[in-house]
Amino acid sequence: MALQQIVEQVVTGLGYDLVEIERSAGGLLRITIDLPWVAPATDAPAPLLDQFVTVEDCEKVTRQLQFALEVDGAEYKRLEVSSPGIDRPLRHEQDFVRFEGSVIDITLKAPMGAAAAGQVSANRKKFRGTLERAESGGWQIVWRDEPAVKPGQKVSKKRVPAPLQALGFTLDELRDARLAPIVDFKGRAGKAGQGAA
Numbered sequence: 778m779a780l781q782q783i784v785e786q787v788v789t790g791l792g793y794d795l796v797e798i799e800r801s802a803g804g805l806l807r808i809t810i811d812l813p814w815v816a817p818a819t820d821a822p823a824p825l826l827d828q829f830v831t832v833e834d835c836e837k838v839t840r841q842l843q844f845a846l847e848v849d850g851a852e853y854k855r856l857e858v859s860s861p862g863i864d865r866p867l868r869h870e871q872d873f874v875r876f877e878g879s880v881i882d883i884t885l886k887a888p889m890g891a892a893a894a895g896q897v898s899a900n901r902k903k904f905r906g907t908l909e910r911a912e913s914g915g916w917q918i919v920w921r922d923e924p925a926v927k928p929g930q931k932v933s934k935k936r937v938p939a940p941l942q943a944l945g946f947t948l949d950e951l952r953d954a955r956l957a958p959i960v961d962f963k964g965r966a967g968k969a970g971q972g973a974a
Contacts, residue, residue, distance in 0.1 A: 780851055784808055787845045791838055793830070796861045796868070804854025806846075809861050810838055814875045830860035867954040873908065873916055880957040881908045883918060885950055904944060905957055917945040 781798060788795040788810055796809040812828050835858045842856060867873055867881065888900045906920030921939040926932055 780846075783845055783849055783851065784842065787841050788838060791841060793834065793838060797866055800853075804852070805857060806851075806853040806855070807857045807859070808838070808842065809859055809866075810834070811861050811865070814871070816874065835859060862958075863956065863960065864958040865956045867956070870948065873948070873954075876956060877908055877910060879908055880905065880959055881918065882953075882955050882957050883946065883951055884953040885946070886952045887950075889944070902952075906942075906944075909943075911943075911945045913945065915945055915947055917943045919943045 784798055785795050788808070792813065793810040794813050796811050797807075799807040799809075801807060810830060812830060812834075839856060839858045842858065846853065846856070864882075865872075865876075867876060882903065882905045885902045885904075888902050904918050904920060906918040909917050909919055911917040920942055922942065923939045
């Protein structure tokens with residue numbers, strides 16, 4: 778059985794989602810797992826607390842994977858099982874549905890080219906913005922190209938904000954998509970209803 782199949786079978790069998798399998802130099806086999814996500818019903822209240830993968834979850838998956846990989850004779854020197862972290866990769870349509878409304882980073886396979894209208898460089902491939910459902914049914918990322926405000930710098934209330942820009946895309950056009958690693962030290966207030974990261 779192929780490594781992908783073995784790992785996926787063990788991880789899903791234990792009730793987790795397989796996010797990523799990565800082989801690194803030195804025989805490291807890195808497995809990233811997450812808790813399964815079910816789209817909330819439209820009339821259901823938003824969950825109050827996010828649920829996250831714990832150390833115990835990673836330990837349970839590691840024990841089962843070590844056994845399954847040994848039985849199959851898979852070659853690796855070190856196994857690492859972890860949660861996806863704050864820069865979780867988005868790979869499947871369900872990931873985009875789950876994190877709709879979140880700030881994400883995307884990298885396109887090819888530059889936008891001549892289709893880029895307005896203030897965006899035609900050679901640009903990387904974007905950070907809010908993930909939204911496009912009117913066409915696909916996905917779009919919405920952002921403002923404003924210069925970053927330095928800590929302590931005062932911003933005039935009369936300053937006109939940069940215009941909103943949007944870029945529609947399909948999953949086939951993406952090289953990489955991840956949640957933007959934004960750390961908020963003010964707590965989780967106001968984030969109820971967003972999926973776990």
